[in-house]
Amino acid sequence: MFWQQLFNGLTTGSVYALIALGYTMIYGILGLINFAQGEIYMFGAFVAVLLLATGQVNFFLAFALGMAAAAALGVVLERVAFRPLRGSHPLVPLISAIGASIFLQSLGLLLFGPEDRPFPVQFTFSTVTVAGVPISTLQMSILAAALGLAGLLVVFVRYTTYGKAIVACALDRDTARLMGINVDRMVALTFLIGSALSGAAGIMMAIYYNGTYPRMGLLPGLKAFSAAILGGVGNIPGAILGGLLLGVAESLGAAYLSSGYKDGIAFAILILVLLVRPQGLLKGRGD
Amino acid sequence: MAAYLLHLAILAGIYIILTVSLNLIIGYAGQVSLGHAAFYGIGAYASALSALNLHFPFPAAAVSGMLVAGGCGLALGLPTLRLKEDYLAVVTLGFGVILGLVFLNLEITGGPDGLAGIPSPNFFGLSFRPASRYLIIVAVAVAFVLLLTYRLVDSYHGRALKAIRDHEITAQVMGINTPGYKILIFTLAAALAGLAGSLYAHYITFINPETFGLHTSILILAMVVLGGMGSLAGSVAGAVILTALPELLRQAHGYQDLVYGALLVGLLIWRPQGLLGRGKLSLKFLQREG
Numbered sequence: 236m237f238w239q240q241l242f243n244g245l246t247t248g249s250v251y252a253l254i255a256l257g258y259t260m261i262y263g264i265l266g267l268i269n270f271a272q273g274e275i276y277m278f279g280a281f282v283a284v285l286l287l288a289t290g291q292v293n294f295f296l297a298f299a300l301g302m303a304a305a306a307a308l309g310v311v312l313e314r315v316a317f318r319p320l321r322g323s324h325p326l327v328p329l330i331s332a333i334g335a336s337i338f339l340q341s342l343g344l345l346l347f348g349p350e351d352r353p354f355p356v357q358f359t360f361s362t363v364t365v366a367g368v369p370i371s372t373l374q375m376s377i378l379a380a381a382l383g384l385a386g387l388l389v390v391f392v393r394y395t396t397y398g399k400a401i402v403a404c405a406l407d408r409d410t411a412r413l414m415g416i417n418v419d420r421m422v423a424l425t426f427l428i429g430s431a432l433s434g435a436a437g438i439m440m441a442i443y444y445n446g447t448y449p450r451m452g453l454l455p456g457l458k459a460f461s462a463a464i465l466g467g468v469g470n471i472p473g474a475i476l477g478g479l480l481l482g483v484a485e486s487l488g489a490a491y492l493s494s495g496y497k498d499g500i501a502f503a504i505l506i507l508v509l510l511v512r513p514q515g516l517l518k519g520r521g522d
Numbered sequence: 523m524a525a526y527l528l529h530l531a532i533l534a535g536i537y538i539i540l541t542v543s544l545n546l547i548i549g550y551a552g553q554v555s556l557g558h559a560a561f562y563g564i565g566a567y568a569s570a571l572s573a574l575n576l577h578f579p580f581p582a583a584a585v586s587g588m589l590v591a592g593g594c595g596l597a598l599g600l601p602t603l604r605l606k607e608d609y610l611a612v613v614t615l616g617f618g619v620i621l622g623l624v625f626l627n628l629e630i631t632g633g634p635d636g637l638a639g640i641p642s643p644n645f646f647g648l649s650f651r652p653a654s655r656y657l658i659i660v661a662v663a664v665a666f667v668l669l670l671t672y673r674l675v676d677s678y679h680g681r682a683l684k685a686i687r688d689h690e691i692t693a694q695v696m697g698i699n700t701p702g703y704k705i706l707i708f709t710l711a712a713a714l715a716g717l718a719g720s721l722y723a724h725y726i727t728f729i730n731p732e733t734f735g736l737h738t739s740i741l742i743l744a745m746v747v748l749g750g751m752g753s754l755a756g757s758v759a760g761a762v763i764l765t766a767l768p769e770l771l772r773q774a775h776g777y778q779d780l781v782y783g784a785l786l787v788g789l790l791i792w793r794p795q796g797l798l799g800r801g802k803l804s805l806k807f808l809q810r811e812g
Contacts, residue, residue, distance in 0.1 A: 268608050319791045327790050329554055329608055330747060334786025337740055341779035453736075457619065460612055495627040502616025509609060510601040 238368040240490045241483060246374040246443065248482020249381035253436035254459035255466070255474040256388055257309075257429025263405040263469035264425050266325065270332040271312055272433050273456020274339035277449060279305030279434020280441040281347050287355040294356055298438055305434020306427045308339075313426040318419070336456075343449035351448045354441050377439050384435055385475050388428065392471060401425055405469065454498055458485075461505035467515025476516060528653040530765060532725055535660035536718045537761040539667050541745040542754060543714035546671060548743075549752030550680070551707045552687035553603070557614030558715055558742050560621040563734025565591040565716025566723040567631055570640045573724070580643035580650075580659075580724055587720035588713040595712025596705065603704040618736055625731035636730025640723050656725055663721055667714055671754060674710075683707060687752075737779070744782045747789055750796025759798055 254276060261269045283301030286292045292300070316335045320328045360373040392398035403411040404421045412418050440455065441447045458481060466477025481501055489497040508515065544558045569587030572578040578586065602613045625631045632638075642651035643659060650656050674680050685693040686700050694700050723729050741764065749760025768778050789796065 266608075268612065316787045316791075323794070324552070325608065326548065326552060326554055326751075327794060329611055330743065331787050331790045333556065333611075333740065333743065334783045334790070336783070337779050338783025338787065341777070341783060345777070345780065454619070457612070457615060461616065464609070464612070493627075496620075496623055499616075499620040499623045502613075502620050505616055506601065506613055509613060513609075 236490070237487075240486045242368065242370055242374060244483035244486030245479060246377050246482070247440075247486065248462075248479040249378045249385075250436045250439050250443075250478075251455065251459045251462045251482050252385055252475045252478025253381050253432045253439075254455060255462040255478045256385060256471060257433045258460050258463040259466070259468055259471060259474040260401070260405075260425050260429045262463065264401060264408075264422055265317070265321070265328075267317065267328050268332060268460065269312075269317075269426075269429075270329075270456070271316075271336040271339055272429070272459070273452030273454075274336050274343065275305050275309050275312075275430045275452070276433040276437035276440075276455060277343055277447075277452035278308050278339070278437070279430075280437035280447050280451065281343065282434075283438045284352055284355060284441055284447045285347075288352075290355075298435070301438050302431045302434040305437070306431035309426040309430025309433075310423050312430075313423060318422075340449055340453070347447075347449055349449065351446045354445050354447070358442070373443065377443055381436070381439060382475075384432060388432065389471060391428075397421075397424060458498075458501040461501045461508075464505060464515060465508050467517040470515065470517050473515055473517035480516075525653060528657055530769065532653060532657055532660050534762050534765040535657070535664045536721050536725075537742070537745060537765050538664050538758050539718040539721070540715055540742045541749065541757040541761040542667055542671055543711040543718070544742050545746045545749075545751065545754065545757045546674075546707050546711045546714075548746055549750075550675065550683045550687060551704050552690075553704065553708070554608075554611040554743075555614040555708070555711075556611050556736070556739050556743070557598075557616075557618035557621070558711075559734045559736070559738035560614070560618040561591045561595060561712040561715035562719040562722070562738065563621060563625065563729075563731070564594050564712075565719025566729050566734065567625065567637070567719075568716070569720035570637050570723040570729055571630065573641050574637065574639070580641075580645075583724070584717060584720040587723075588716040591716025591719065592709050592713030596709040599705045599708035599712075603708060604701050615736070615739075618734075618739055622731050622735055625734070632730070634730065636728060637723075638728045640727045640729070642727060643724055653725075660721055660725075663717060667717070668754065668758070675754065679703070679706075740779075740782060744786055746796075747786055748796055750799025753796065753799045756796050756798035760796070 254272060257272050258269065261267060279301045282304040283297045286297040286300055287294065312335055316331050317328055320331055358373065360371050362369045362371050392402060400411070400416045401421050401424065403414065403416055404418050408418055437452065459478065462477035462481040463474050465481060466473025466475070481504060484504060485497060485500045488500040540558060540562060544555060547553050547555050565587035568590035569583040572586045573580070573583040598613070598617055602610050626634055642649060644650065650659055682693070682698045682703055685696065685698060686703055690700055745760035745764045746757060748764060749756030749758070
């Protein structure tokens with residue numbers, strides 16, 4: 236029971252970690268909480284589900300196109316709702332992000348309808364027993380895919396020119412500009428990568444819970460933000476750690492404390508972290 | 523038709539109180555709260571429960587609603603207002619979610635069914651159940667809130683708040699207790715939202731958790747931004763317009779949230795001072811220094 240819950244938590248936690256990476260990167264470079272991240276997650280899932288429902292597209296292509304659509308939405312969002320407001324009081328882009336989130340959510344409602352769509356492809360997954368604990372291969376694949384994508388991001392940021400340029404912009408935008416880095420491009424790239432990861436997370440959750448609906452992004456988005464703060468906002472390994480810890484805490488809390496308050500656990504942790512260690516577990520750029 | 527207009531007028535009054543109180547947090551303390559509907563809900567539930575279980579008369583129930591909402595605001599504000607402004611947005615949002623769950627799961631709040639049969643105000647045998655009489659109570663409350671905020675904003679304390687909003691570090695150097703002021707204004711705004719909740723509960727006489735969700739918090743935020751952050755007259759206008767607008771656009775049902783979302787983004791880009799914000803002053807505070 237305990238190990239089962241722990242593994243359930245790690246699975247959802249790895250998906251929270253993927254969304255949290257988007258939050259943390261965007262916060263790192265712009266100091267902005269992108270409240271619409273959850274809607275990008277929803278959008279990615281819907282594009283993949285609708286493509287698969289046509290029966291013409293194979294699973295991996297649909298997954299890639301879902302991620303691409305999410306990435307495109309992220310870039311458009313940055314261009315329309317955030318770039319015109321750069322340089323204003325921090326309150327202003329924050330409210331703009333909330334507006335964008337509400338807009339996209341109701342747009343999703345109008346485009347896709349309010350009903351919950353099951354995932355169009357049925358997978359046959361077996362259960363393997365590892366050291367006496369039954370684990371479904373679905374959970375294992377989600378965990379592996381999510382951590383794989385997160386690992387790719389870490390490698391990208393550490394070892395490629397573009398990754399280093401993003402870090403430079405996050406450290407000091409003006410100096411980065413003086414060094415010949417195109418800051419606007421790097422911000423767009425950050426939105427592109429963060430949104431693609433959120434889109435991937437959305438598709439994984441749509442498979443895991445076998446459901447896609449317009450408001451599906453709201454709670455995972457907020458929880459992932461809590462995860463980003465827990466790990467230290469602006470810190471990439473921190474976001475991964477925060478996501479996993481939060482997923483486990485939620486799963487164990489629902490099993491042993493009260494399932495009615497499952498969705499509140501993330502926020503209780505968030506408030507505790509802000510009280511005790513506002514910089515997060517691994518030191519972030521936040522405060 | 524006249525009865526319907528009365529109903530809208532009462533709702534508009536309640537929203538004016540909510541908008542003005544949220545504007546204190548946004549336009550004067552420079553913080554964003556996304557859980558204002560939660561304090562609205564706390565006030566409604568506390569007031570309804572004290573009237574139902576303790577048989578408090580309406581004024582005492584309203585005061586207890588304000589006290590409980592204000593107390594919750596203080597408890598939430600103390601740990602979070604010392605941090606950067608964006609954290610408060612997330613914490614209040616999370617607080618709203620937790621509180622929705624609490625209302626749904628507690629036995630005393632009636633769970634998803636909510637509370638019914640909340641008594642209407644009754645003074646010396648005169649019932650204020652008819653909307654035409656209830657409007658008087660709402661009007662008195664709105665007048666009280668507007669007078670209070672108007673006097674506050676124009677006082678020594680109001681100027682201290684504006685200094686914090688415009689440049690927190692400078693304000694601190696001038697000897698203003700910045701965390702103290704932020705907590706004070708947040709508590710006051712929560713208490714006023716509690717008053718609005720009490721007015722709502724004793725008017726509709728039935729409450730359930732749905733009314734006090736994120737949707738309502740966003741609606742209040744849209745009212746503040748539409749009217750102009752930092753403008754009291756703007757808050758009144760924003761509340762009245764957004765109460766009346768959905769009624770005028772009845773056919774466009776389902777597009778409401780779409781309109782609110784687009785309104786928030788569009789206004790911030792093209793008219794960040796809102797409808798009635800004082801052009802130059804508001805714009806100045808919207809510019810980040812350095």
